[in-house]
Amino acid sequence: RLTESGLSMVDWHLVKEMKPPRTQQEWEAEFQKYQQFPEFKILNHDMTLTEFKFIWYMEYSHRMWGRVVGLAYVLPAAYFWRKGWLSRPMKGCVLALCGLVCFQGLLGWYMVKSGLEEKADSYDIPRVSQYRLAAHLGSALVLYSASLWTGLSLLLPRHQLPETHQLLRLRQFAHGTTALIFLTALSGAFVAGLDAGLVYNSFPKMGERWIPDDLLAFSPVLRNIFENPTTVQFDHRILGIASATAVTALYLFSRKIPLPRRTRMAVTSLLTVACMQVGLGISTLLLYVPTPLAATHQSGSLALLSMALWLMCELRRVPK
Numbered sequence: 001r002l003t004e005s006g007l008s009m010v011d012w013h014l015v016k017e018m019k020p021p022r023t024q025q026e027w028e029a030e031f032q033k034y035q036q037f038p039e040f041k042i043l044n045h046d047m048t049l050t051e052f053k054f055i056w057y058m059e060y061s062h063r064m065w066g067r068v069v070g071l072a073y074v075l076p077a078a079y080f081w082r083k084g085w086l087s088r089p090m091k092g093c094v095l096a097l098c099g100l101v102c103f104q105g106l107l108g109w110y111m112v113k114s115g116l117e118e119k120a121d122s123y124d125i126p127r128v129s130q131y132r133l134a135a136h137l138g139s140a141l142v143l144y145s146a147s148l149w150t151g152l153s154l155l156l157p158r159h160q161l162p163e164t165h166q167l168l169r170l171r172q173f174a175h176g177t178t179a180l181i182f183l184t185a186l187s188g189a190f191v192a193g194l195d196a197g198l199v200y201n202s203f204p205k206m207g208e209r210w211i212p213d214d215l216l217a218f219s220p221v222l223r224n225i226f227e228n229p230t231t232v233q234f235d236h237r238i239l240g241i242a243s244a245t246a247v248t249a250l251y252l253f254s255r256k257i258p259l260p261r262r263t264r265m266a267v268t269s270l271l272t273v274a275c276m277q278v279g280l281g282i283s284t285l286l287l288y289v290p291t292p293l294a295a296t297h298q299s300g301s302l303a304l305l306s307m308a309l310w311l312m313c314e315l316r317r318v319p320k
Helices: 024-034 038-043 049-083 088-116 130-155 165-193 223-227 229-254 261-286 291-314
Strands: none
Touching: 024 049, 038 088, 049 088, 088 130, 130 165, 130 223, 130 291, 165 229, 165 291, 223 229, 229 261, 261 291
C-alpha cells in the first residue's frame, strides 16, 4: 500500500500468474493491460515500462508470498493429519486456520477489484476501498493472532497462578488492552487507505488546533469516522494514545502482583514495544510518511499485538 503498487496486477489467477513476464513483448502486453485502468489514466499516465516493472514486482512479491504462506499452512497440516499426530480439537483448529488462509487470498482480490473499477466523472486518485482494505488487514490480523495463540498455547506450559482477585483483574485488563491494540492496528488500514497520514503532519496538535475544524466536515456525521481523512487520522491518534496509556497502566498494575519471571518478561516487553511504536508513529507523521519508516511502524503494530497475545497466554487459567 505504501509503494502504491497494489493495483499494478489487474487480474488474478491462482496458478497462471505465478509465472512473471519474461520477454519484452510479454512485459509490453502486461503494461498495456494496466493502461486500461483508472490508476494509469488518472495518476500514472506518464509512467515508463521500467517504472511499471517496479510496482508490478512489488505486487507480484506480495501475492507470491501469500501463496507461500498458504502452502506453509496446508502442506504440514495435511502431513500431520495423515500421520495421526493431531488431536480432535487440533484438527478443528487446523481446518479453521487453513480456511482463513484461503479466505484471506480471496478477500485480497476482492479488495484490489475495488481500485480497478471505473468511476464516472471522478478524477480522484484511484485507490482500493478503505473498507475492503480494513477487512483484508483485519482478516490477516485474526489469522496471525490465531496462529500465534495456537503455537504459544502448545509451547508454553500454564503457570500455577493463585486465582486471586488481583490476578483476575490483571487478566481482564490484559484482554481489554489486547482488544484495544487490535482495534488501533485495524484503524491504521483506514489511515493507509485514505492517505490520512498526509493531512496533518504535526504533533501533538493537528495544525494549530487540538481538534481540527474539518473533523466533522462530511454529512451525515457517521461518514467522517470512515471516510474523512482528518477524522481517520484523529481517531488513530486517540486510539494510539489510549493503547499506550493502557499498556503503561497494565505494567504499573502488574508490579503489585507476584508473577513468574516469564510473565514479568512479557509485561516488560509489551511496555517496551509500546514505547517504540509510539515513537515510530510520531516520527512517521512528522517526517511526512517516508515508506521505510511507515513500513516499520506497520510492523511495530504487529509486534505490539504479539507481545499482548504472549502476555494473555502467560495469564491463562489452569483447567480444573
